[in-house]
Amino acid sequence: MHQSNVNLLDLSNEILLKILKILNNIDILYSLFDIDNQRLDMILQEKTFTTSLNFVLTTSYDSVSSIADSIIDRFCISILPKINYDIKSLTLESKSMERILRVADYPNLTELKLYNVNNHIISQYFTNFSHVTDLMVHDIIPFAHEFFLRIARFFPFLKKLSVINFEPQSRMYDYWNIDNNPLYSIVEYPNLISLDLRSSYAHYVEQFLDQERTHLPRLTKLAVNYNGLEMVTFRFTRDARRCNCTQVKELLFERALVHTKHFYDYFPLL
Numbered sequence: 703m704h705q706s707n708v709n710l711l712d713l714s715n716e717i718l719l720k721i722l723k724i725l726n727n728i729d730i731l732y733s734l735f736d737i738d739n740q741r742l743d744m745i746l747q748e749k750t751f752t753t754s755l756n757f758v759l760t761t762s763y764d765s766v767s768s769i770a771d772s773i774i775d776r777f778c779i780s781i782l783p784k785i786n787y788d789i790k791s792l793t794l795e796s797k798s799m800e801r802i803l804r805v806a807d808y809p810n811l812t813e814l815k816l817y818n819v820n821n822h823i824i825s826q827y828f829t830n831f832s833h834v835t836d837l838m839v840h841d842i843i844p845f846a847h848e849f850f851l852r853i854a855r856f857f858p859f860l861k862k863l864s865v866i867n868f869e870p871q872s873r874m875y876d877y878w879n880i881d882n883n884p885l886y887s888i889v890e891y892p893n894l895i896s897l898d899l900r901s902s903y904a905h906y907v908e909q910f911l912d913q914e915r916t917h918l919p920r921l922t923k924l925a926v927n928y929n930g931l932e933m934v935t936f937r938f939t940r941d942a943r944r945c946n947c948t949q950v951k952e953l954l955f956e957r958a959l960v961h962t963k964h965f966y967d968y969f970p971l972l
Contacts, residue, residue, distance in 0.1 A: 711739075711741070715741075715745060718745060719745055722746075722751070723750055727750070727751045727752075727755070728755060728756065728769065728773070730746065730751060731746060731751060731755075731777070731781055731785075732773050732777065732781075734746060735780070735781050736780050736781065736784065747785070747788070749788060752785040752789060753788060753789065753790050753791065754789075754790065754792075754793075754813075755789060755791070755792055755793070756793040756815075757769050757774065757792070757793060757794055757795065757798055757802060758795045758815075758817050766795055766817045766818065767797070768795040768798040769798075774798045774801060774802070778801050778802065778805045782802065782805050782806050783805060786805075786806030786808050787809060787810060789806075789808050789811055790810055790811060790812050790813060791811070791812070791813035791814075791815075791836075792811060792813070792814055792815070793814075793815040793817075794816055794817070795816075795817045795818055796816075796817070796818040796819060796823055797818075799816070799819075799823060800827060803827050804827075808831075810833075811831060811833065811834060812834055812836060813834070813835070813836035813837075814831070814834055814838070815838040815840075816838065816839050816840065817840045818840070818841055818842075819839050819840070819841055820841060820843060824852045824856060825852055825856075831856065832858055832859060833859065834857050834860065835859055835860060835861040835862065835893075836860075836862040837853070837857055837860055837862070837863050838863075838864040838865075838866070839853070839863075839864070839865055839866070839867075840866040840867065841866075841867055842867070842868075842869060843869065844867065844869040844870060844871050844872065845865070845867055845871065845906070846871065847871075847889070847909065847915060850889045850909065850916070851887055853889075854889050854890055854891055858892075858893070860891060860893060860894055861893055861894060861895050861896065862894070862895070862896040862897075862898075863894055863896070863898070864897075864898040864899075864901075865897075865898070865899055865901075865902045865906050867901075867902055867906060868901070870904075871903070871905040871906070888913075888914065888915060888916065888917055889915060890916075891916065891917065891918055891921075892917075892919060892920065893920060894918055894921055895920050895921060895922050895923060896921075896922070896923040897910060897918070897921060897923070897924050897925070897926075899924075899925065899927070899930075900925045900926060900954070900956065902927075902930075903930075904927070904929075904930035904933055904934055907926055907927070907930045907931055908934040908943070910946065911931075911934060911935070911943040911946050912934075912942055912943055913942055913943070913944075913945040913946060914942060917946070921946055921947075921949055921950060922949055922950060922951045922952065923951070923952040923953075923954075924947070924950050924953050924954070925953075925954035926953075926955070927955075928955045928956065928957070928959060935968060937962075937964060938962065938964035938965045938967065939964055943968075944967075944968055947968050947969055948968075948969075948970060948971070949971065950969050950972065951971045953969060953972060
């Protein structure tokens, strides 16, 4: 019986595309894009490979890292400048974030997932991304009120926000600003319709639901830990936390529950 050797490029475009779609698109672009093969370049510019790019290695909520520097180098020098118009979603980590964001304009970017992000990063690197509508932020350092003010400022058309942070906010910081500073600013998210706080400390539930801190006039979908929600609303009796809940039509918890009358007073559209 004769054994035949089949080269990858001997396959038809249809079969080759099916094989490549199974693999990680970062690895595919790194290995095969712009290697002086017009056929491969044509296949790899298929939107499947260039629409969403993840430059983060995630092992758990508290352990993330950037991919290898050699891969980042090749993307920044040879790949991203050529596909930036196709990119709609980026997942980034602070170590490599600056290089990736500054190498191209990404005019069609609408989704960002940011790990180990802070006030400095938000204010320094996000000045022209007003078209972003979907944002996820993660850090192991507490997010202060000012951080969310910056988010609102640099992403004015934000529709979906997910916050991952298990560290409590500084209560002294909030006390001083809210009760003793007449210039304390309420965070305004006029277009936000979806908020996910399931992987956040209870302080962030308070941060977003307290009308003295945040204004969410269009919020219709809320994902949250029930115990945290019950605690910060004083079992759904605290008026100051009621205003941002009145338009919610979809509420996601970690388990099914039987609710009280006070609960439905808080969420009248459920």
